[in-house]
Amino acid sequence: MNFSNKISDLEKNHLFRTRRIAKSAQGTNMKIDGQDVVNFCSNDYLSLANHPRIKEALINGVKKYGAGSGASHLVSGHSEAHKLLEETLAEFTGQENALLFSSGYSANLGIFSALRDEINWAIQDKLNHASLIDGQRLIGLPMQRYLHNNLKSLDKKIKKQTGPGLVVTDNVFSMDGDQANISGIAKMIDKKNTMFMQDDAHGFGIFEPIIPRHSIYMATLGKAAGVMGAFVSGDNDFIEFLIQKSRPYTYTTALPPNLCHAIQKSLDLIKQGEQKEKLTNNITHFKSMSNQLGLNFEESNSAIQPLIVGSSSKALKISNSLFDKGFFVNAIRPPTVPPKTARLRFTLSANHKTEQIDALLEWVNDVMA
Ligand SMILES: Cc1ncc(COP(=O)(O)O)c(C=O)c1O
Numbered sequence: 001m002n003f004s005n006k007i008s009d010l011e012k013n014h015l016f017r018t019r020r021i022a023k024s025a026q027g028t029n030m031k032i033d034g035q036d037v038v039n040f041c042s043n044d045y046l047s048l049a050n051h052p053r054i055k056e057a058l059i060n061g062v063k064k065y066g067a068g069s070g071a072s073h074l075v076s077g078h079s080e081a082h083k084l085l086e087e088t089l090a091e092f093t094g095q096e097n098a099l100l101f102s103s104g105y106s107a108n109l110g111i112f113s114a115l116r117d118e119i120n121w122a123i124q125d126k127l128n129h130a131s132l133i134d135g136q137r138l139i140g141l142p143m144q145r146y147l148h149n150n151l152k153s154l155d156k157k158i159k160k161q162t163g164p165g166l167v168v169t170d171n172v173f174s175m176d177g178d179q180a181n182i183s184g185i186a187k188m189i190d191k192k193n194t195m196f197m198q199d200d201a202h203g204f205g206i207f208e209p210i211i212p213r214h215s216i217y218m219a220t221l222g223k224a225a226g227v228m229g230a231f232v233s234g235d236n237d238f239i240e241f242l243i244q245k246s247r248p249y250t251y252t253t254a255l256p257p258n259l260c261h262a263i264q265k266s267l268d269l270i271k272q273g274e275q276k277e278k279l280t281n282n283i284t285h286f287k288s289m290s291n292q293l294g295l296n297f298e299e300s301n302s303a304i305q306p307l308i309v310g311s312s313s314k315a316l317k318i319s320n321s322l323f324d325k326g327f328f329v330n331a332i333r334p335p336t337v338p339p340k341t342a343r344l345r346f347t348l349s350a351n352h353k354t355e356q357i358d359a360l361l362e363w364v365n366d367v368m369a
Contacts, residue, residue, distance in 0.1 A: 096235050110246040
């Protein structure tokens with residue numbers, strides 16, 4: 001195997017990934033690769049990752065529970081902190097029960113893994129996250145995808161299926177920022193035969209969730225919630241079934257319980273709503289400024305504001321020149337997004353200042369001219 005050739009090919013096609021190094025905590029102002037930058041590519045939408053009250057809760061969690069969980073949940077790694085957080089998350093989402101996973105990636109794999117012998121088919125939105133696609137691949141079901149956010153296309157596909165199945169969508173699409181029509185999808189599903197699942201990784205904590213009865217809800221705790229991990233909430237029987245049958249749940253070490261302390265505090269802050277209001281104001285301001293400047297951003301009301309530029313080389317060039325001006329914005333390239341739709345994915349956080357957004361967009365306007 002010649003990995004060096006493979007790497008050269010990626011470089012030639014502007015698809016080689018590099019990792020910039022942060023020397024400060026996650027936030028809107030960071031030191032990255034030795035340079036002070038305003039960070040516009042974090043999923044820390046509510047600016048909670050470095051919040052003093054969450055850090056304090058984490059330290060208290062460490063004092064009580066130590067550093068690690070020591071084992072998987074089904075051995076000796078399940079603590080009172082996990083149990084209490086699951087209860088809080090069930091209440092938060094209005095579902096009967098909730099189950100913690102160590103990441104959104106493993107939660108999505110975990111749901112598919114448990115359903116392996118239960119469903120004959122699964123249909124996904126064309127732009128669903130890679131972890132959902134990988135989940136379906138894991139259990140060997142043929143990939144069936146409906147046109148993005150297109151209920152007619154979904155309906156056509158559902159009508160061709162027989163036996164039990166699953167319909168899955170992202171709630172807020174991770175690289176596009178737009179939202180699925182959750183109620184519309186739920187209405188077209190025959191609940192006797194079909195389960196409905198949504199992945200709300202990018203909406204949790206920001207939008208009021210719409211969770212149809214008897215549906216599966218997955219959200220992550222490392223984005224707006226600012227910490228780490230993920231959870232699935234649903235009916236009691238379904239959650240109990242996951243505990244029994246989900247291999248990515250069973251065969252992995254439990255999240256450190258100290259993190260559960262931090263997440264509880266984060267949920268308190270989310271409920272208070274102050275950070276959400278700041279984020280919402282920033283989204284409104286960003287959209288109005290970019291419209292005034294005539295910048296061609298995609299239609300999105302979420303914290304994710306993409307600017308599609310087409311080629312990977314152009315996306316990289318713009319990202320690098322913004323970095324030189326002190327703004328960190330990632331270039332998102334295939335295979336993360338479809339071919340010829342490379343983009344700058346701008347993300348907003350609660351703690352961005354209006355002046356920072358204005359300065360960023362002025363530079364984007366200059367760079368794009
Ligand atoms: C829609 C969606 N689902 C799941 C995940 C995976 O979550 P995690 O980062 O917690 O593994 C992501 C991560 O970016 C995502 O965007």
